[in-house]
Amino acid sequence: MLFTSLSYLFFFPIVFVVYWLSPRAWRRGLLLLASYVFYMCWIPTYGLLLFVLTAFNHLLGLGIDRYRSQSKAILTFGLMANIGALAYFKYTNFLLDSLKNTLSSAPSWLHLPFTAADLPVVNVILPLGISFFVFEFIHYIVDVHRGHKPIKDPFDFALFAAFFPSQIAGPIKRFQDFEKQLNELKPLNPTLVHNGITLLLQGLFKKAALSDNLSPLVSSGYAHVHTLGTVDAWLCAVGFTILVYLDFSGYTDMGRGSAMLLGYKLPDNFNLPYFASSLVEYWRRWHISLSSWLRDYLYIPLGGNRVGRFRKHLNLFITMTLGGLWHGAAWHYLIWGAAHGVMLAVNQEYDSLTKGNKVFEKLHASFWVKLCFAAFTFTMWNFSLVIFRAANIKDALVVYERMLTVHESVGESLVTTLCSSTLPVALFAYVIYFVLSCGDRLPLIKDFSTYVSSRATLARLCGWPTRIAIYAGSFLAAVGFSPSNASPFIYFQF
Amino acid sequence: MSLAVAPDTKQVIAPEAPPQERPFGIWHRLIEAAVAVVVVILVLECLFAMAGVGEQEYLRVDKVLGFVPMENKHVTWRKEGYGSIQFNSQGRNDIERPFAKPANTYRIAIVGDSFVESLQVDRSQNFCTLLEKTLNAKYGANHHIEVLNFGCSANSLGQFYKKIDTQVLRYQPDVVMIGISVDATKLLAPLQGGFAFANARPTFMLDKKGNLVEDWQIFHWWNNSPEGKRFARTEFLRHYSHIWGAIGTMMGSYSSWLEDFKAGKVWGWGQVAQQAVPVVAPPVVQPKAGSYSAINSSCGGSSGAGTSPGAAPASSSSSSSSSSSIALPQAQGDVAAATKQYWPIADKLIRAMASDCRAHNCRLAVAHLPARPEIGYDNPAETKNLEELTSALSIPYIDLTPAFLSAPKETSLIYSVHMTPAGHKLAYREFLNLLESNKLAGN
Secondary structure, eight states: OOTTSHHHHHHHHHHHHHHHHSOHHHHHHHHHHHHHHHHHTTOTHHHHHHHHHHHHHHHHHHHHHHOGGGHHHHHHHHHHHHHHHHHHHHHHHHHHHHHHHHHHTSOGGGOOSSOGGGSOOOOOOOOTTHHHHHHHHHHHHHHHHTTOOOOOOHHHHHHHHHOHHHHTTOOOOOHHHHHHHHHTOOOOOHHHHHHHHHHHHHHHIIIIIIIHHHHHHHHHHHHTGGGOOHHHHHHHHHHHHHHHHHHHHHHHHHHHHHHHHTTOOOOOOOSOGGGOSSHHHHHHHSSHHHHHHHIIIIITTTTTTSSOHHHHHHHHHHHHHHHHHHHOSSHHHHHHHHHHHHHHHHHHHHHHHHTTOHHHHHHHHSHHHHHHHHHHHHHHHHHHHHHHHSSSHHHHHHHHHHHHSOOOOSSSOHHHHHHHSSHHHHHHHHHHHHHHHHGGGSTTTTTOHHHHHHHHHHHHHOOHHHHHHHHHHHHHHHHHHSOSSOOOOGGGGO | OOOOOOOOOOOSOOOSSOOOOOSOOHHHHHHHHHHHHHHHHHHHHHHHHHHTTTOOOOEEEETTTEEEEOTTOEEEEOSSSOEEEEOOTTSOSSOOOOSSOOTTEEEEEEEESHHHHOTTSOGGGSHHHHHHHHHHHHHTTTSEEEEEEEEOTTOOHHHHHHHHHHTGGGGOOSEEEEEEOTTTTGGGSTTTTSSSGGGOSOEEEEBTTSOEEEEOHHHHHHHTSHHHHHHHHTHHHHHHOHHHHHHHHHHHHHHHHHHHHHTTOSSTTHHHHOOOOOOOOOOOOOOOGGGEEETTSOTTSSSOTTOOTTOOOOOHHHHHTOSSBOOOOOOOSOHHHHHHHHHHHHHHHHHHHHHHHHHTTOEEEEEEOOOBGGGTBOOHHHHHHHHHHHHHTTOOEEEOHHHHHHSOTTSOOBSSSSBOHHHHHHHHHHHHHHHHHTTOSOO
16 A cells, blocks of 8 residues: 555544544554555565564564573574575565576587576565565564563564554664554654644655656656657756655655654654765765664674774675665666765775865865765765666666767657656745755754744744644645656665 | 764654644634635645646536537646647637638638647647648748637537537638547447536437437536536636646546445455446436427527426436437447447538538538557447548548558657647648648648
8 A cells, every 4th residue: 555545545544543542452453453454455465474474573582582592593593584585575586587597698518407498487576565574573683682672562563563654665663662662652642743744744745746746757768768868868867866765755754654643753764865965974864774774783793894994895885785785686786785885985985084184174164065065975876876777787878878978869858748747846845845844954044043943933823723724735735746647656666 | 884873853844842722712713724724725726827737627518519618728738748728718729710711811620529629739739730830831822821720628529510510610611620539429329438527418319300309418417417516616616726626636536546446456355356347327218309409400508499407318218109219229338339320320410510511611521530459449330431421422531540550650649549749740741631632721
């Protein structure tokens, strides 16, 4: 069920009302039921997979806690089972296809005992959200192994695993935070409702009005890379960079908003990443729950930065390459991750070289240098996303070539398509809203205390009639600007 | 270490302090609500107007033709292709043209449905404009040539006939060309597609002597239904409010979702178990003889001769007892069967149009608009009938389908149903050939 679908528009209010009207003791059960309904409305049998993995990991957690002397063996078994499940669903098709391609192109003089045709035909459908909930399971058993207390109540654990606002595309939760919230269920209050609805509507606008309008433009560009002119290629590349943020952060906002309306706080996943002035900073602001997971459960166990210079960079490279592979089983994701590993290493080297140098420190503190660095970071991220988005490496190279050399568009330019959509006006409306609502977090405006205090005063003056009118208007704007055909969330495929 | 968690910054756009109840009374709240609603409506209307949102509802009820585009309405069309169209004061996708033909002017009027209306492309790209430009470039030395677009979505052959009679001939055209889509004959079936606004139009049937009779019963039935009354009440909003238009689009999505929901398509577990049930239009029965208005009568009046406004069609028993009309069975879905049943009416209508044109010293030409056999949007029986009829009446005729099928495959000529700019280019060249070869181009 998509958060932007009409099904969710009916599903969530029912869950919300029933949840808050029911006795406190029933709420977790109801939420668990709702989460399974949410998950199973796509492919019902995959609900069973979620259930089996949940039960398995719950038992593992209890086992690790109970048999501390053998906890490492249990953990290893648990890791193998979880990664095995993820690998089967996510990488079987990729491995078989790669093997088939290799066998097809193998020279005949090798006289191989089997050919590509002998390989089994398997078409594994990726269960929605498996990458996210398997990472949550791994975090759980590793943390229990590290000494944290497991979740005793199987229903609480099942709710942690299946919680529908974060089930399909994160944020990747930490069980300690979630369990704490389970035990301290907040009562419904106006602030919770206001914040929840605001996040829901903000996410809806990002997804329906902005991302869904950008998506066909980017898709059409990447589907016909040979027809792209230089302007189109840049439009396509920058379009996808903006699209992936709007799409993913929009989903996260809607998930966080839904959770908030049910009294839960999910971790934030984005902190204005496109304002980062270096790639290191960028990764602290982008998909924060995944970055921190990779840090805690991959980078640090590999040795982190408490090793030699070369080893540190190698650890980072391995972490980022595997992070790339996590996004999908394809070579271009692997290359994208590896490229980020290299770029982060270069960034870290630069930081260590300039650290302590007063001239550089003064330069880095300057607003204009920060702006240039932010533009450079954005450009690097933008270039890296070309290989991430392109259907294959060949197409990515064509787009790079079109971006860097002068070409005429073949057929209708993407600029025309862009101008004929509702996107320019929707984007304008969003920018106004963004400056008004998050202005105090923007580099230029944050120092204007008058602005911040006047915004707070304005917010205090708004009573419920104004709020309801704004909610209704925002909802209508999101739906009004959306195109007739919605695109699926990008991060669903990961 | 690069992979560090950022401090949990507050991304929620929330006031710094939790909203508190103001110590104001009910009047304060009411005034605040009113002001807030007005401000939100104004802001949304401005944004939607800038983006062309909510402009896709543009038809209104018309007592002569059933429905027509709203006069002076601006339409931004994004359902298929893209068009930003300003309808003229007569509700046509055309520039302003005086009724009286200016001296030394040659007029070609093109009548048709949405293919001719061409909302999917910019006006400068549609075949009418291209035709006018080319004809003036070629033959404009002797006289000015005008190509008038009389297309309107969902119009049937019956409406073409009424439009020629009541509107087109007022412009004193030298040539009238009708563009017939492949489902034109099927659309003569009353209530084809269900009880909806697009079917609230005059329908035509044949009496026992084979004369055309005009029926307004469905028009009145729909317009007096709660849906029709609501439609009439909201005409101002439909014309001027972008928000209303956006809500209309939203309700359309809701209806589709509801259909999917009923069919079990929304839930994964319902897909296998249930099959979508085809929607069948309510049965239509033959109205009594007295309900028809003769073809040349003033049928655009309030109720049509003998029809009782608001009355649903008579029961099937009463219809079967009708003595003066041929009972034509209801055709739904099956194009070939519908063509067989309704072609006699189409035949009569085209003959009547030709006769009307002759009476006004202009010539009729017929174009059969492109079919898409690859998706089953085709009607060979209708094509054959049209060829035979136009040949018998010596009406210049062209079928666009062969040209569209033989065009290079890499050029997209059709979006999903309607023509792309390239399709319009091809259509205009074909029309030009037809007009030139029949000395109808002002040549």
